[in-house]
Amino acid sequence: MMDALPKDFLRRTRCDSAASRPQFTNCPTMIVMVGLPARGKTYISKKLTRYLNWIGVPTQVFNLGQYRREAVQTYKNYEFFRPDNEEAMKIRRACASSAMKDIANYFAKEQGQVAVFDATNTTRERRGVIISFAKEKGYKVFFIESICDDPEIIEANIMQVKLSSPDYENYDKEEALVDFLKRIDCYKMSYVSLDEEKERHLSFIKIFNVGSRYLVNRVQDHMQSRIVYYLMNIHVTPRSIYLSRHGESELNLLGRIGGDSGLSSQGLKYARALSEFIRGQSIKDLKVWTSHMRRTIQTAEALGVPYEQWKALNEIDAGVCEEMTYEEIQATNPEEFALRDQDKYRYRYPKGESYEDLVHRLEPVIMELERQENVLVICHQAVMRCLLAYFLDKSADDLPYLKCPLHTVLKLTPLAYGCKVESFYLNIQAVNTHRDKPTDVNIARKPEEALRTVPEHL
């Protein structure tokens, strides 16, 4: 019995339920948003979903507004939402049922783990319906309520995301604002906030005024605890995050991966150019972060400002392949090389790491990036791909192939529900280090097939 190790163990390259860490939760969870319109529910839904997917929890948003738009092709005005509009009420109830049916399907047939039900859910009655549904199916329920009475925030919200909604295509700005405010009024009369006494057996978090206060009730498990922690760390203050790799390194020039080499002369040029660029951006209170590796630190040194070193930002550990060229890896470990091409996200280098491990390692960095305002992160190719995937909501399949060339700064600015990306190539020549997935990923392939996509080097 002792010598027959589970097959999972022998296939080190495959990470199933024993990824880098254990299960977050053992049963599907419905996250149910609660709140008047323009309180940030969709913003929170999308951001939370992006975060959960990034850390490996399959999550999807089910936005009731979208179901409604599909049912009622054209939006006329706020009258649709009047509480005495029987016809509309029928439609809205049907949409909710439809959404719940899709949620059940997502859990049962699509291996979903978390469904975010993004709707106002402002009455106890509606919440009751959802709770019964979840109970019958065996899902956990966690409510997220956003409460805000600051008229400035609400108006800013409306300007940012409502005016551009399909509902208001044919409206001019003022009309849209007036109509939307009337829409909110339709909900206000019947709005019953989650009650700490009457609903004390429910699991929920109430967010007041964009995070100045939180009420947290009955967190049931690890994942809900992580969700609460995440929600308490995000903010909406405008800011930008700059991502860049270190300047070109000596090992980059030689086409070798990993290691801890210094900058090449081009790399040093880049460091100077980066310094000028950053100065030109006139960024207020910029924090600069590097890894513990020489090449990122040398790059930061040129900026002439304080910087913090994070071990968590170190490049992916290529284990036995450290400092090898791709040609050498193909020569000495052809099977490993093929396995990597088959599943670059989950593949772990012998005695090294996988992209999946990297994401886990970078989670505290992402959490702190959420807390911070203006930050410049000087890191490495694989690390930058992971961070970028988080901000741009890229899947595990896309992540390891994201293009993060040397000597290019990405400026990420949160906008509406997503992130604006501006790319700045600082005009300093560098080698290309991006290796695309080759067509043939079979273990039996010829070396030429494997090496077809290797970028040029000395």
Next chain:
Amino acid sequence: MSVIENNTEQCGNSLTRELTQNPLKKIWVPSSKNGLPERHISQRKVCMTNCPTLIVTVGLPARGKTYISKKLTRYLNWIDVPTKEFNVGQYRRECVKIYKSFEFFRPDNEEGLKIRKQCALAALNDVRQFLTDEGGQVAVFDATNTTRERRETIIRFAEQNGFKVFFVESVCEDPDVIAENIVQVKLGSPDYTHCNTEEAVADFMKRIKCYENSYQPLDEELDRDLSFIKIIDVGRRYLVNRVQDHIQSRIVYYLMNIHITPRSIYLCRHGESDLNVKGRIGGDSGLSARGKQFADALGQFIQSQNISDLKVWTSQMKRTIQTAEAVGVPYEQWKALNEIDAGVCEELMYEEIQLKFPLEFALRDQDKYRYRYPKGESYEDLVQRLEPVIMELERQENVLVICHQAVMRCLLAYFLDKTAEELPYLKCPLHTVLKLTPVAYGCKVESVCLKVEAVNTHRDRPMNVDVSRQAEEALLTVPDHQ
């Protein structure tokens, strides 16, 4: 004017600064040519601000304030945030040598009030010294602080000294919880050494009453500008207001994950491995024959303990997984539980390390906690890596963790409040299970040796840690092996 412009003028030569790698921690730093301190770089620490934090507990007696204070202090110190708790009750006991009765706490006892105020101020004075002169980052001021007036005094004190303030209030009306509290920690208090149980309980209940009338809980409206967490009914509900910074965010997360449900945590290493037998460190070898025996014995031991809902965790290394297999229950693999990465020294014997890397070997003996193996890790790195494991252990109930020597030392140091100096030398022998059970303010440890022979893998700190020492002196404390 932006910070960047300012500094660039000072650092016109920044590009010519050479980087050197600090030999102990393997951190790249600019070499300072003129001996000036490097203010340009810093290692990522939990507390990145230079502003110390004063945590102030609030609540009636027997609401768990001291429990929370001590636990939080232990956690913060473990994650390398220098923290100390200041319990006003202790100051009072030093001042008023003998506790007579609850009458001392009566709100109309002028004499008592005077003494109690003095004690609070004495404690705050020590807080100031710790945070300002002794390099402390966080001070936990553990007292009832039940009136707004008392809290105002503290806030003014903090403002004068440039400390941030974060309140932690514990509110609980469940009589069972309060009674259990009193039994667990009050009866054994120095105040009640001369009382029998009934007398002590009766007196303590009257003591609580003395505070009740003047208790002004933190209020979401009146106190909306303060930073605080209100813990209701031992964690059923939390109200969190105005978290200011990273450390407060981490404190809130920690407080929201701890619980007081009775449970036990079992820590043990994998069974003896083939590399253990050869005296080699690291690697990913399988169990030796004796190691397999241990795994079976462990399985039997666990069965005999009749533990309800036991979770079993292993690392992703063969030897811990093989050990878990014998226990026969589902287990979860954590990469974070992998043994410390010895980098270039992986799979070497101490004798070989001395031969090939005598400088490294000496540096490690000089500061075993902070020393990082070339291309490897330090104990300090390990603690950071293990923090999510600790957080999840706090959330869980009965857990068996099958891990490795350095990892087990880190986990043990957390539970038993050991310092960074002691941590790397904690004794964690093979084939021994440690059962940790929270009790009162600490942890009861029961050590169960499963009576299967194994090599000793514990290397004590040698007398001579000098870089110029002889090989024999370096190898004096190496345990026997094949």
